[in-house]
Amino acid sequence: MRTSKPITVTLGPMQASLEKRLKSGSYDNASEILRSALRALDREEAAIEDHLRTKVAASLADPRKSVPAADVFKRLRAVHGRTMKASKRGT
Numbered sequence: 150m151r152t153s154k155p156i157t158v159t160l161g162p163m164q165a166s167l168e169k170r171l172k173s174g175s176y177d178n179a180s181e182i183l184r185s186a187l188r189a190l191d192r193e194e195a196a197i198e199d200h201l202r203t204k205v206a207a208s209l210a211d212p213r214k215s216v217p218a219a220d221v222f223k224r225l226r227a228v229h230g231r232t233m234k235a236s237k238r239g240t
Contacts, residue, residue, distance in 0.1 A: 158183070 160167060167182055176182045 167179055170176050170182050171179070176185070
């Protein structure tokens with residue numbers, strides 16, 4: 150008994166990429182390509198999650214004093230304001 154169900158996917162411009170892979174002989178059918186793409190996406194998401202977990206752990210372990218959120222947002226607004234002024238001068 151089949152454990153998966155057939156689906157219909159509209160690839161649009163990405164159809165050419167799928168066709169290229171089929172013509173190269175690297176894959177036997179579109180299902181193999183899509184399974185490979187999903188495995189790659191799973192690996193990418195896992196790598197991003199690992200990276201974020203590492204960054205959070207490093208942040209939590211940082212012995213420096215925390216900066217109040219109000220101060221952080223005040224600095225961000227100042228940086229954003231300077232960036233906006235600079236971009237207006239450039240146009």
